[in-house]
Amino acid sequence: MRAKISTQHRPHRHETAAPAPNPPSTGPLTAEELELARRNHSAPLEALRWPLTPPGLHYTVVHFDIPYLDPETWRLRIHGAVEHPLELTLSDLRRRPRRTAAVTLECAGNGRGRLEPRPPSIPWDTGAVGTAEWTGTPLAPILEEAGLAAEAVDLVFTGADRGVQAGLEQDYARSLTADEAMDEHVLLAYEMGGQPLPPQHGFPLRLLVPGWYGMASVKWLTSIEVLDRPAHTFQNERTYRYSQGAEDPGEPVTRMRVRSLLVPPGLPDFFTRRRSLDAGPIMLRGRAWSGEGPVVRVEVAIDGVWTDAHVEPPTGKHAWQEFSVVWVAVPGPHTLASRATDAAGRVQPLEQAWTYQGMGNNAVQEMTVEVVA
Numbered sequence: 001m002r003a004k005i006s007t008q009h010r011p012h013r014h015e016t017a018a019p020a021p022n023p024p025s026t027g028p029l030t031a032e033e034l035e036l037a038r039r040n041h042s043a044p045l046e047a048l049r050w051p052l053t054p055p056g057l058h059y060t061v062v063h064f065d066i067p068y069l070d071p072e073t074w075r076l077r078i079h080g081a082v083e084h085p086l087e088l089t090l091s092d093l094r095r096r097p098r099r100t101a102a103v104t105l106e107c108a109g110n111g112r113g114r115l116e117p118r119p120p121s122i123p124w125d126t127g128a129v130g131t132a133e134w135t136g137t138p139l140a141p142i143l144e145e146a147g148l149a150a151e152a153v154d155l156v157f158t159g160a161d162r163g164v165q166a167g168l169e170q171d172y173a174r175s176l177t178a179d180e181a182m183d184e185h186v187l188l189a190y191e192m193g194g195q196p197l198p199p200q201h202g203f204p205l206r207l208l209v210p211g212w213y214g215m216a217s218v219k220w221l222t223s224i225e226v227l228d229r230p231a232h233t234f235q236n237e238r239t240y241r242y243s244q245g246a247e248d249p250g251e252p253v254t255r256m257r258v259r260s261l262l263v264p265p266g267l268p269d270f271f272t273r274r275r276s277l278d279a280g281p282i283m284l285r286g287r288a289w290s291g292e293g294p295v296v297r298v299e300v301a302i303d304g305v306w307t308d309a310h311v312e313p314p315t316g317k318h319a320w321q322e323f324s325v326v327w328v329a330v331p332g333p334h335t336l337a338s339r340a341t342d343a344a345g346r347v348q349p350l351e352q353a354w355t356y357q358g359m360g361n362n363a364v365q366e367m368t369v370e371v372v373a
């Protein structure tokens with residue numbers, strides 16, 4: 001049995017949440033998690049070498065199926081509490097002012113697979129992050145043309161993908177407040193890396209909410225509904241929460257927490273992925289980002305001793321930043337780590353606070369390497 005849910009009408013969040021498919025687990029990965037991991041690929045960490053994630057290496061998340069959409073018949077409807085409802089074609093959108101921005105997207109569940117017990121969802125390690133140049137047209141002027149009603153409270157962004165989650169049939173939909181939606185950086189994006197969006201990244205059009213975890217950037221966008229009351233979408237209220245249990249509504253997940261990751265140095269072992277490198281000076285590099293950016297400091301630790309790394313300025317307001325530090329590697333096993341601080345003064349924690357859905361994991365990543373003479 002599964003219930004049907006429309007985008008806006010669903011149980012209030014204080015009502016009992018539907019149970020997660022399985023309780024958090026400490027056991028081996030389940031067949032369902034392995035299938036989710038196969039379908040939703042992360043970036044291999046060596047992809048962090050590129051300032052812009054090369055095509056095909058950017059992580060993807062697809063809750064249901066990738067919809068097959070015909071760009072000729074596809075429309076974006078802007079409706080609800082507006083003076084002038086709009087129905088826009090892809091060429092209408094392409095004729096509007098064009099803007100390109102390098103934006104780092106990270107899945108809010110990135111790092112979930114390392115939690116104990118492990119929430120049952122995509123069991124990410126740390127690679128659910130990427131940076132692309134997205135091209136599109138700013139949303140705010142379109143909303144101005146539509147004429148948001150004075151009573152406008154929330155906007156619901158709905159994608160063309162539909163499926164069942166937690167027993168409820170639904171379209172993938174997320175809401176933003178009118179203020180958040182009117183932010184000048186929010187884009188309706190139709191290109192990624194100068195090419196039409198690949199199907200898995202939202203062809204023909206996606207929302208892009210820079211600075212926020214990826215769930216806000218609704219792919220395969222078909223509808224923007226303006227509401228004169230708070231929205232209650234499943235993806236805002238039942239998932240993407242910092243909660244401690246199925247009954248705990250918790251706080252909503254919004255902006256990306258400050259984080260840094262090192263490019264794995266040296267040579268990997270095919271099977272174990274353990275890494276070895278030659279003794280001597282080596283440049284350690286990585287990337288750091290924050291939804292409250294920019295990143296103002298990155299420290300790198302060798303065997304627990306922290307030193308400041310050099311941090312490059314961002315290539316775009318919402319793009320990650322490169323950091324680097326020289327290490328004179330001496331033979332033996334070593335632990336490497338990096339820790340970023342953003343302009344808001346937030347610092348990556350050394351230990352990850354556990355949440356029921358495994359959201360917003362930004363703890364310092366540790367990596368062990370074997371240095372050989």
Ligand SMILES: Nc1nc2c(c(=O)[nH]1)N[C@H]1C(S)=C(S)[C@@H](COP(=O)(O)O)O[C@H]1N2
Nearest residue numbers: 059060061062063107159172214215218219
């Ligand atoms: N319509 C729709 N939009 C979506 C999703 C989805 O499943 N359906 N997944 C979201 C999540 S959770 C993330 S992290 C980002 C991932 O974007 P990407 O696949 O382009 O990297 O898309 C978001 N937008």
Ligand SMILES: [Mo]
Nearest residue numbers: 107108214215
């Ligand atoms: Mo995500």
